[in-house]
Amino acid sequence: MKSLLTLLIAACATTALSQQINVPKNKEFEIKSTNKNAGPYITDEEYVYAFKSLGKNAEGNSLFECKIVKVLIKDKNSPGGVLLNTDSVRKTNFYSTAVLLPLAMLNQPFTVTVSPKGRILGISDRAEYLKKRLGEWKIEQQYIDQTLSNADGDFASRLQSLFLELPDQKIALSSEWKSKNADVPFKVTGSQGGNMVINSNVKQEDGTVLNSKYVINTKTGIVESAMSTSKGPQINYTGTQKLGNRILRSQTDSSWVNMAVKMSYWSESLKKGTVYDSVKVNQLLNNKNNERFANDPYFLLNRLNATQGLDGPNSHLLYYKLLVDIPNEVIKNNPSHLHNKLGEALSQRGAAEAYEVSKYALKTSSFDDWIQHSFAQGFLVYDHNNADETARRKKHYELAALFHKTKDPLYQLKTNALYLWATAKNEKENVPLLVSTASAFEKMSDEEMKTGNGSRYSLMVYKMLLDAKKPVEADSLLNKTIAKLEKYAADTLNVNRFAEQNMLAGAYYFKYQQAEAAANPDAMTYLSKAAQYSPKTPKEKAHSSFYDRVFIKNKETYRQEFIDKLMSNGNEELALKVFEEHINAEPDNVEEMHALYTKRFPDKDFNKFFVNNIMGGWKPAPAFELTTIDGKKHLLENFKDKWLVLDFWGTWCGPCRAEMPTVNKFSEEVAAGKHEGVEFLSIACRDSEKSVKAYMEANKFSMPVAISKGDVEKNFKIRGFPSKILIAPDGRMMNVEFGKNWQKVLQQYSKLYANSR
Structure with a gap:
């Protein structure tokens, strides 16, 4: 079965019916083409092309000078619902690279060669000019490559859709044929104002129905008007085309466009x-x-x-x-x-x-x-x-x-x-x-x-x-x-x-x-409540709570004070339960907790308590498969029986960049064997491989960096950047929240784990 996209392109391409393309030299006209798609990929676009006939070449093919003179791209996420309207170019929204191609090609003439039967044979100078224009704007290379790639397929198919490629035989009322490139059936169904009407109907196996109607000028072979619709379980598409006279348009402010593109995210200017x-x-x-x-x-x-x-x-x-x-x-x-x-x-x-x-x-x-x-x-x-x-x-x-x-x-x-x-x-x-x-x-x-x-x-x-x-x-x-x-x-x-x-x-x-000052017996109940409501996870700590503490002079946690009171009162069982909560909530306080535990329970092994009671409550790390920028693959199972530090960051993140020299030094120490039983892997999120490589080279960093595709940080429930995840040798993990001394936590936890063996 032919793909729906192929059929859509073919159907659009059948919007010209005549025995032969025959447009008088110097004849000028415009074609307005609209495309609306309410399927998985939502589009709502209008392109207007200005043509001038240059006559025919020695092979009998028609030559046209063509310009894109207007582009309207609607987008519900843009202010006013418009991503680009070249008639009001100063309202362009540059959040998408989709604006680069039409802005670069706007009003730029290029030559289109069309066969007598309506097939696009060539488009001159388009790629060279586009590459030159993007280079002048200093667009980042990856976006130049992306735009050129899109232009190769999209640009040519848009132009072909303006012409209907006819069969080799002569056609008249009731003539039927199939397109050469997609096996789509066409039929002449009547005339309209001296022009010929052609219809095409295709039904896909999934129930999608594609209907097209074209009105062709029998003298010039140019499509006067066309409409294509496609309705099915996954797509609801409408495309129209209208032939018109050339319109005198105001000149686009090219100086503003140059400034705007150079100041956009996509440029390195x-x-x-x-x-x-x-x-x-x-x-x-x-x-x-x-x-x-x-x-x-x-x-x-x-x-x-x-x-x-x-x-x-x-x-x-x-x-x-x-x-x-x-x-x-x-x-x-x-x-x-x-x-x-x-x-x-x-x-x-x-x-x-x-x-x-x-x-x-x-x-x-x-x-x-x-x-x-x-x-x-x-x-x-x-x-x-x-x-x-x-x-x-x-x-x-x-x-x-x-x-x-x-x-x-x-x-x-x-x-x-x-x-x-x-x-x-x-x-x-x-x-x-x-x-x-x-x-x-x-x-x-x-x-x-x-x-x-x-x-x-x-x-x-x-x-x-x-x-x-x-x-x-x-x-x-x-x-x-x-x-x-x-x-x-x-x-x-x-x-x-x-x-x-x-x-x-x-x-x-x-x-x-x-209550304590008044010797009220309810005092411990209130302290218990204070400990109970103290945050147990990074999420519960709430960023705004820092400011609340500045004002009301409360502490981030009351668990340690509650533990002290419980132990002083002989309630060891409850004290140990609160003890566990406190270490997991404040991982860099483990040294103090170790000393307190040893003082209160000199006959017990804190190492085993840590592994069984603290680490025992950690969740298993989700599996992952990541590829670093040097092409090496890394799976969670490869790090079994070792401590693994996962660093989630991005080149766009200021705090990430600020700590990167420290992180890279740690990675180099791991590579040199200075941290026995420890591995390190950095994961760049919301980033591109090109940006990461450029950043690494510019700063001479050597740490292993994988590029996330957007799933690994979701699986690890990363709430902010940078973030450090410690994965224990048994595959269980904990999050060391930003601001905590993660190297100290790793050193202490790995030592406790080793001593418990």
Whole structure:
């Protein structure tokens, strides 16, 4: 059975019916071709080709000068649903390489040779020009190769689809024949305005039906109009074609196209390898020719992106200088820039300017992060004798007041809890205000508490009540906050539930402190709760919890303190259970746990306890088969009976690049036999082999690197980059979260494992 793609191309290629291609010399016309596919590969495209007849050559073949004069590619993932519209070229979205070919060939003339029966025999100069154009744009070689490869098949088939290749015999009404290349049946079914109508109907074995209708000019052999449809279990395709007169079109802004492509991700014009190059970026900034784009949103945004990507010691100053001046509208879809501009606008321009930026950021995560992680810290302790600090703090209160006064309910939900705490803190001698603030938190709705991180500020007000000698009000607020936090932490649909859980651990510890001071027998119950709600996995630690701890002064875990208390009270069985949880949650604390265990249980073997109780809870590592850039294959089973360190990273990842010299040194030590019984394998994710090779060569790194196809990091449930997975000799694994000393963990764990044998 012929493939559906072959049939589609053949069907499109049958859109011209005449006895012979015969177009007068210098005759000009346009053909508009559309293709819509709602199957597995969704497409919605329109191409317009301008033709001029150059007459015939000595062999009798027709020659045409052809240009692509318009391309419209729709894409639901692009702003406005359009990836490329050459009539509005400045709205091009460069997230896909699909724009490179049409932009490179736009309005570029090439010669097409067509046989008398409508078969494309040759397309001159197209490949050479395309390669030259992509080279001028300094497109990365792998994308040049990809675009040229696509052009070889796609470009030629698109042009052939504009002509219908006719059979050798003469045709008239009711004539039937089959195409030479795909065995598709055609039949002349009538006439339309003096033109001939041809139909084709094909039914595939899977039930897909392909119907085509062509109206052919019997004098010129050119397709006047055509439509092809295909419907089946996996595809829903419609293609149309229309012949028309040449249209006078405005000239495409080629200078903008050149600038835009060079500043895109696909070009190396501003980069050295995979990172921005300071010399090239500075040349861009000082290039007088770019002044014409001073108000162009694309230029402004990508210039900002380039400066943000620089690694120099003072490059951030250049970035911030551009950032405060860039129109908010330009960065409205960029959370990183919005987050950064909120802070810089407040610092350099004041509260009113920052408030204007916030209107664009309000509905994004950048606003939430900035409010809770950066802005809120401006209300903490500061030096009253420092004029700059006083001025900065004043701006923070002015902006908080603007948020509070707005009528937009979303501002209230996201900022009111912070505003209540900050206002009470600013008037810390006003005890009635403090008490009324506590009451407001007790009555605050769940939506406002969760949206505005109210639990953090409620716990801070609790501490302020204790300092103000209001223990009854403090205890009431703490109890009600705990009740809310328990509900939030238990809600699996709450995206912030682990951060709420961490605060709940802190809240129970505050209860424990109260009870301990009052010799309340419930004290151990509260400490047990604090240990229970302390995070047990990297996921439970929740990034935002770091900032919560800065404010409410709680600890990341209370397990160790609980263990100490349990052992002091003689409850060894429960202490050991908590002990296991604590080591798995804090792997780089194993040395301290070893010492504590040995002190408490001098007659027991910590090595065996570690292997049986700690490692016994690890999950088996998923199987993998990876190929490194030197062509060697690596399977999990090849590393049996050894410790294996898997390093998940990417050349695009800043923290990955920062630690790479250390990682490479470790790999070299492994290769030299300095880490007995240890193997190492690096896995580049979301990356290309070319980029990885270039990065390795540029930095003279020698570690073994495999290129992920996207599945291995999913199988290992990698949540961020870089990540280290330790796989024990028995095939069980653990994740050493970023920031932990993975080499120390490996050294200690491998020693414990060896000593248990």
